[in-house]
Amino acid sequence: MGIITVIGSGLMGSAMSIPASDNGHLVRLVGTPLDREIIRSLQEKNVHPTLPCTMPDGISAFQFEDVRKALEGADLVICGVSSFGVDWFAQEALPLLPAGVPVLNVTKGLLGHSDGSLETFPHFFARLRPDLSFAAIGGPCTAYELGDRRQTLVCYCSEDLATAKFARDLLKTPYYHIVPTTDVIGVECSVAMKNAYAMGVSLAIGMSEAENEQQRNVKKVENSLISGAHDGKLHYNPQAALFAQSCIEMRRLVRLLGGNGDLVGGIPGAGDLYVTIFGGRTRRLGTLLGRGLPYSEVKKRLAGVTLEAVSVTTRVAEALRIRAKHKEVSLQKFPLLMHLDALLNQEAPLALDWESFGESGMQE
Amino acid sequence: MGIITVIGSGLMGSAMSIPASDNGHLVRLVGTPLDREIIRSLQEKNVHPTLPCTMPDGISAFQFEDVRKALEGADLVICGVSSFGVDWFAQEALPLLPAGVPVLNVTKGLLGHSDGSLETFPHFFARLRPDLSFAAIGGPCTAYELGDRRQTLVCYCSEDLATAKFARDLLKTPYYHIVPTTDVIGVECSVAMKNAYAMGVSLAIGMSEAENEQQRNVKKVENSLISGAHDGKLHYNPQAALFAQSCIEMRRLVRLLGGNGDLVGGIPGAGDLYVTIFGGRTRRLGTLLGRGLPYSEVKKRLAGVTLEAVSVTTRVAEALRIRAKHKEVSLQKFPLLMHLDALLNQEAPLALDWESFGESGMQE
Known part of the structure; x- marks a missing residue:
């Protein structure tokens, strides 16, 4: 049994301690x-204030002042911060990690650079600590359900397959299934973009909802018979159209960045998008828009909370605009x-151009 | 304006008359x-007994005895039967179609042959009427919502792109968006399999549901505190894992049959799967299993109703077994x-092998 140190005790970082401790590791x-x-x-109290499951034995908690103690003898470090904590992690935690310890990253997102390039977090961390080997998790996994030991299927990606497999062997359980892959760009780009596109599907x-309300009002005022089934149900044709378009655009982006587009029609793309649509705040953001x-x-x-969906949409749209200027990509x-991006950053009114959607000749 | 003759007045065939008539065609x-x-x-009464929308003017209805009259001067024929009506259509309707009329098919499914080959309906029809040009519709489109003029995005596939475009130009509206493609196998295989896999995700x-019930019972009996959020909610990690695995297997099958695997991560694959999960009887079938x-x-x-999901699962599993015997494919x-297939045809108990899921090295 090993020692697994998780830095960042938010929902996902903390939930990772459930499979870790079920496997007998010290967390x-x-x-x-x-x-x-x-x-x-x-x-x-051994109680996590936001993760509703009881924390198992074998987990000890440390304030950041004691991080050195927590890192002593660790077999694996899990970076459990959100994308808004990545800079903090890079500055404060990364330099303290012991030589040789593998790092598994739960953070989803992409960094944008001024030349239009987009960088995954494992690549960013590896620039700062080239002596360490990094892996990252991508796939449909809500922290609550992992904490509840629901059947869960994810990818662990690392340019060093042995690192991904090492982390898998430490953490896989009868309910937590892990597929290792070396396609870091494919996984990381998919799981970052799924936040943007879950907002898109939620539109x-x-x-x-707005149409149903309007119909109810019309009915109230005119008391007239209205054609069609305005029964207050959500409509799935438009959701599914946006789901399909999301997958198409995610695949284009993954290929543009050099990853395997097939991942989009799999665990980190369609799978993670599916679970995120039924999640909490990203769905609410898209629904309100x-x-x-x-x-x-x-x-x-949303009480001023900035969501990862907003940040990744803004960054990737900006990167695409820069690349479009250099004729490397067409924004169409x-x-x-x-x-x-226009909804979020230019207060554009909602106006989906459905005719622009689709595989456009399957040429990509 | 043209004349569009729809043969088969079930839900989907009838719903097609809404965009057709909105475009001013005689239906x-x-x-x-x-x-x-x-x-x-x-x-x-100009009322369709099962499609809740009021039928627009410009639609005339014919019993099959009058099919010849209904076909006179038709610019497009739509085959609107379900997969269980395909043989009937092939024997009774196909021979009557006027020379040169393009045919657009709404039927989803695949035909299995004794050598393990699988045939799309447009290919089957074209064998019987090689003088005609066939197209087919694939993508997330429930009849109710098309009848209600919800935003809908589909593919029209035909080996003759001009036929797909011709049908698109007749039927596209501001709410019904159509992407033409020549990839008949990719579209038809995806939309046939989405019925099987919507049953799979619904598992x-x-x-x-079963687990939630069990927890409620345990709570009642023991009145004990149970770890985790057994709050009667559906769990999305397992659904999303099965959604991802469905896409992965659909892509493998499309490629095996010679289609473009990218379609699976798009309109006829992931998009159509999404809408079907939220549909009616296929979801109920999978949920009960x-x-x-x-x-x-x-x-x-289910009152003895045989669903397309059952038929396509059985046919394709049988085809794969034959191909596996010939070493053309691995059932794994x-x-x-x-x-x-084992659940449906061997009364096997439910036992998903989650560890067998995933991209398995992305080698396909």
Whole structure:
């Protein structure tokens, strides 16, 4: 049995301690400076304030001041911060990691650079610590359900297959299934973009809701018979159309960045998109935009929380614009993403161009 | 404006008359011998008994005895039967079609032959009427929502691109968006298999339901605190894992048959699968199997209706077994499909082998 140190005790980082501890490993959960209350709660009551499952035995919690102690003898370090904590992790935690320890990253996102290039977090970390080997997790896995030991299927990607397999062997359980791959770009690009596109698919949910309300009002006022089944149900043809278009654009982006487009029709693409649509805040963000609210109003309703969907949409749209200027890509290949960016960053009104969607001759 | 004759006045055939008539075409809806009551209702009250929308003007309904009259001067014939009506259509309707008329097929399914080959319906029809040009529709489109003029995105496939484009130009509307393609195998194989795999994804829904019930019972008896959020919610990690695996196996099958695997991560694959999971009877079939009921019991509950999901699963599993004998394919590449076949045709108990899922080295 080994020692697994998780840095970042938010939902996903903490949930990773469930399969780790089920496999008999000692788990050390280290909080970031933002996780102070979580760690205190774990230390005092063995209760995680937001993850509803009881934490198993064999887990110890550390404030970040004690990170060195928590890293002693670790067989694996898990980076459990969200994409907004990546810079913090790179500056504060990465330099402290012991030589030779493999790192498994749960963070989803992409970094944008001024030349239009997009960088995965494992590649970013490897630039800073070229002596270490990095892997990353991608696939449909909500923290709550992993914590509840639901059947879950993910990819572990690493340019060094042995690192991905090493992490898999430590963490796989009868409910947590792990497929190793060397396609870091394919996995990381898919799982980053699924946040943007889950917002995109959710537009259709908001459009249905708004239409249903309107129909109810019309009915109230005119008391007239209205054609069709305006029964308050969500409509799935438009959701499915946006789901398909999301997969098409994700595949184009993965191929543009040099990954295997097949991953999009699999675990980190379609699979992760599916689970994210039924998730919490990204669905709510897309639904509110789909109801026709301007993003400035949506932001108020979301209590100012910036979501990963907003950040990745903005970054990737900007990267594509730079590349389009250099004639490396046509923005017409990404009509849904560019409209999402316009909704978020230009207060554009909702106006999906359905005719621009589709495989366009399957040439890509 | 043209004349469009639809043969088969079930849900989907009839729904096609909405975009057709919105475009100003004369629509002639012809019933099969099973559609007698539908046609009578349309003739007498202009009401379709199962499609809830009011039928627009410009639609005339014909019993099959009058099919010759309905075909006179038709610019396009739409084959609107379900897969169980294909043989009837081939024998009774196909010989009557006027020379030169293009045919657009809404039927989803594959024909299996004794050598393990699988044939699409457009290819089957073209063998019988080599003088005609066939196209087919694939993509996420429920009849109710098309009838309600919801935003809908589909592919029209034909080996003759001009035929696909001709049909598109007749039928596209501001809510019905059509992408033409020559990849008949890719589209037809994806949309046939999505019925099988929508049943597969729905297994996870039934598993959640059964587990939630069990937890409620345990709680009642023991009145004990149970770890985790057994809150009666459906679980999305397992659904998403099965969604991903479905896409992976669909892509393998499309490539095996010579189609473009990219279509699976797009309109006829992931998109159509998504809408079918939220549909009616296929979801119910998979959910009941997921609850652990044997298929013999499920069949009773479904009142003996044989679903396209059952037929396509059985046919394709049989074709794969024949091909596996000839060493043309490994059945291990289709663990979900083969288990679905075992559930349906061998009364096998539910036992998903999650470890067999995934891209397995992305080698395909």
